[in-house]
Amino acid sequence: MGIEVDLQRTTEVVEKALIAMDNRQKLFSKGVFRPEKTFIEMVKGYGERIIRPAFASNALFLTTAFVFGDDTERLFERIANTRYLFEYSWIFDPKEAMNKSDEEIMAGCTEFFRPAGYNRRVVSEWPYNLKLLERKFGGDIRNFFNKHDRNMEKIVQALVVRPRAKTMEKKKNGTFTRYGPKIATLVVQWMNQYGLYKFNNSNGGGVPVDFQVTRVLIQTGAVKLDRPENAHQITTLVGRTLGLISSEHGWQLRRISESLWNIGSQGCNQKRHADCPLQKECDRLISRKPYDKDGLFDPKDTGRWE
Numbered sequence: 001m002g003i004e005v006d007l008q009r010t011t012e013v014v015e016k017a018l019i020a021m022d023n024r025q026k027l028f029s030k031g032v033f034r035p036e037k038t039f040i041e042m043v044k045g046y047g048e049r050i051i052r053p054a055f056a057s058n059a060l061f062l063t064t065a066f067v068f069g070d071d072t073e074r075l076f077e078r079i080a081n082t083r084y085l086f087e088y089s090w091i092f093d094p095k096e097a098m099n100k101s102d103e104e105i106m107a108g109c110t111e112f113f114r115p116a117g118y119n120r121r122v123v124s125e126w127p128y129n130l131k132l133l134e135r136k137f138g139g140d141i142r143n144f145f146n147k148h149d150r151n152m153e154k155i156v157q158a159l160v161v162r163p164r165a166k167t168m169e170k171k172k173n174g175t176f177t178r179y180g181p182k183i184a185t186l187v188v189q190w191m192n193q194y195g196l197y198k199f200n201n202s203n204g205g206g207v208p209v210d211f212q213v214t215r216v217l218i219q220t221g222a223v224k225l226d227r228p229e230n231a232h233q234i235t236t237l238v239g240r241t242l243g244l245i246s247s248e249h250g251w252q253l254r255r256i257s258e259s260l261w262n263i264g265s266q267g268c269n270q271k272r273h274a275d276c277p278l279q280k281e282c283d284r285l286i287s288r289k290p291y292d293k294d295g296l297f298d299p300k301d302t303g304r305w306e
């Protein structure tokens with residue numbers, strides 16, 4: 001069978017998730033969970049206080065790269081700390097970075113983010129990205145967005161270069177590193193959502209598809225697999241399908257990903273099946289281990305019915 005994304009079934013699942021989110025049903029009863037919100041508000045407040053309009057956009061742009069290899073909730077819990085931000089705000093300031101060695105920048109970054117495993121690569125690319133930001137874009141990520149006509153799709157394309165582009169290729173291209181399709185779309189989505197930049201097309205740029213979004217679609221039979229399959233291929237197909245559904249029904253991409261992501265992170269992760277708006281649609285709980293370890297989605301049930 002390979003990988004099959006059922007358009008009709010995906011539409012049904014997304015619609016149910018959106019209705020539950022909009023009507024605060026089940027696990028949405030306390031509203032939408034946005035783990036990034038406190039941190040973003042904190043950097044916005046700090047940027048206003050020091051009167052540096054680029055500070056918050058730069059901080060969010062650089063920080064989003066960490067979402068790739070981390071648990072989003074834990075990441076933002078760790079860094080949403082004003083005392084730490086005051087102490088380490090310089091790691092988001094390209095001008096200050098020009099006076100420091102790469103080692104000093106990486107050390108500051110490690111102390112602030114306390115990364116584990118895969119995320120160390122974001123730390124090692126931080127000096128390059130920060131210095132590129134200063135030299136090529138005047139220390140303001142919004143200049144990079146302006147250069148690409150304020151257009152979400154063009155910005156995502158410029159960051160991604162091509163799917164699975166290697167770090168060296170991106171450097172040769174003179175663009176930022178560690179921004180693949182998921183992170184690049186998340187950057188424009190958050191910049192737009194939190195009012196840090198005004199794009200020309202606020203529903204463009206694609207949809208960030210991660211483990212949580214995809215797992216919900218697998219567990220509800222919208223994505224059909226009969227054996228472990230490559231995660232990148234699946235998320236690419238899911239992204240395309242969600243894009244189609246978004247244009248067909250006029251549902252915002254941001255809201256689609258947010259509703260599914262919330263069900264995955266607040267429902268599946270915590271085994272809150274009885275409180276899940278998709279309970280009747282779902283027949284399993286899949287494991288994250290094959291995704292983290294081998295880049296695969298394994299459709300096997302690991303205990304939804306325990």
Ligand code: SF4
Binds near residue numbers: 268272280284
């Ligand atoms: S595993 Fe549980 S929480 Fe997750 S989608 Fe299925 S019923 Fe909902």
